[in-house]
């Protein structure tokens with residue numbers, strides 16, 4: 001008789017325990033155990049419990065699986081979940097199971113999954129294996145069946161032509177009702193205007209696509225803690241504005257001070273500097289350390305579409321230099337909003353809105369401060385498209401800068417933030433779930449960086465991107481414009497843009513002083529790269545090991561076709577040929593899912609709460625002459641009261657990660673069980689802790705501390 005001892009951990013989540021019967025079967029190289037019910041006196045599998053346990057000890061019990069003979073090396077653990085008496089079925093969150101063999105060998109089985117309904121789950125020991133490292137037909141077959149099941153559950157959907165593909169939420173509904181469809185479903189569904197589930201709820205000023213929120217597969221759903229925390233962030237702020245009538249009031253703001261007082265308790269630094277002389281340096285500062293720090297390109301000559309002359313800039317540059325000298329020194333930069341030139345425009349509160357496609361020229365002065373030099377609000381120069389200068393009258397210059405801030409809002413929210421972090425990370429998540437089995441080292445590495453991304457994007461699609469959702473209610477381009485911008489953005493997005501060091505070099509911004517996003521981002525990039533490189537070199541010893549990993553290649557290929565629509569000119573790889581290429585690719589994915597999202601997401605309230613710094617819409621066309629702007633015309637150009645407040649609610653909500661956070665580098669789910677990767681994780685955590693200490697020390701001497709890339713404040717994944 002051989003006795004195997006099992007220690008089963010149920011997750012600490014609400015309703016993680018189950019009343020269903022759980023049995024186990026062990027499969028080894030020398031045979032299979034009988035199916036053994038895991039049952040003890042009292043309640044098994046309660047939430048948060050580690051049920052490990054000798055039959056005799058007080059409160060501590062042990063499950064035993066008895067076999068006629070030893071099973072050899074344990075290959076699989078089958079968990080059977082079946083009906084118990086007349087109780088209705090309930091879900092079980094199984095964290096992990098540790099099996100101790102009769103000879104004392106300990107085998108870990110990471111699970112970290114919700115197990116739903118009555119079913120059998122087959123787990124492999126935690127040692128990560130690529131397909132090339134498996135030879136037993138039983139294990140190869142197991143990999144294949146696991147992926148087939150996942151591909152049935154997580155399917156791709158086309159949201160709009162030219163968009164990265166995303167998860168098809170309706171497939172979860174089909175799974176539950178046990179309907180099985182083809183593995184990939186790609187029905188276009190951008191036009192949901194006639195979707196009867198998209199409707200207004202009492203007191204909520206935009207439509208919500210209710211059905212898409214209802215069916216979320218439990219392994220990708222927000223935890224109860226996260227959902228409740230999101231609601232706790234939303235409800236008081238929303239009620240406060242509702243009671244004060246701000247969410248329903250149409251018309252212009254009467255004075256700037258009223259905008260300053262929208263938030264009583266959550267004021268930010270931006271309103272203080274806006275219309276002071278320091279406003280220009282703050283305007284420049286945001287290109288480096290604001291929510292959209294990816295716009296600047298160094299110029300060696302001016303583009304012909306921006307006919308700024310040396311004379312125009314002479315009063316600004318001073319007597320000791322000139323435009324040509326500054327171009328030669330690499331001190332002149334351009335932010336070009338060309339992508340907005342053809343964007344469709346929306347109506348808000350029944351009135352036509354307006355969009356500009358500015359060009360903003362900036363200079364790093366001898367003190368190292370980045371300052372705006374000139375703003376042209378359209379892409380085609382001419383008498384009706386004046387070049388605004390800091391030497392113009394105060395209101396003209398302020399309005400020109402506000403137009404640029406409106407363009408920043410549109411490009412940042414739609415492209416830098418939603419497209420390049422939320423949507424791309426969703427595609428990485430879906431490809432990872434569909435193409436890599438649980439035992440694959442890349443699955444173990446990436447899964448924590450996909451946590452909650454499908455859920456938050458589903459919420460965004462149901463509340464923001466849906467017809468008459470928030471984007472249609474607050475932005476000058478609406479969802480039609482959003483679809484246009486994202487499609488155009490994806491068509492121009494490259495692998496260089498995706499990899500921080502390459503992107504910074506290509507934009508020629510390595511030498512700008514006080515670029516904290518760059519400095520902190522590069523440190524985090526290197527820490528991620530070192531960690532990933534250790535993991536990759538442990539599992540892939542040669543180029544051939546990468547090239548022959550058919551699962552890995554299918555995963556890269558699927559990302560290339562589904563996220564980047566197979567566009568060769570994007571520079572994204574469609575296959576990987578060496579460990580070095582794999583390290584770069586994985587580092588970029590982890591960086592963008594974590595640090596990049598934090599950099600472009602967490603400051604939305606800080607920088608946007610002062611609405612003129614991030615107006616979501618403009619109500620008058622860009623000025624065609626100078627000298628006509630007044631305080632009144634300025635206020636009549638900014639968004640109306642209800643538009644402002646609905647947008648600020650969103651900023652408030654998404655700038656705070658709801659509870660149940662997992663900061664960068666924290667992996668409480670122990671998918672890796674071998675010593676080497678666990679040591680790499682510990683080294684990664686130490687490295688991030690040092691980066692955090694350095695950032696905090698640097699921040700002490702800054703008038704405006706930059707904390708968005710402080711590692712403990714970065715989430716592992718896009719989860720808000």
Ligand SMILES: CCCCC/C=C\C/C=C\C=C\[C@@H](C/C=C\CCCC(=O)O)OO
Nearest residue numbers: 413414418456459460463471649650654720
């Ligand atoms: C005011 C109530 C809105 C309810 C929304 C609930 C939660 C937010 C869910 C997801 C948010 C995701 C992203 C959205 C980012 C950009 C979308 C484009 C917005 C725009 O153009 O205005 O934020 O992290």
Ligand SMILES: [Fe+2]
Nearest residue numbers: 422601654720
């Ligand atoms: Fe976000």
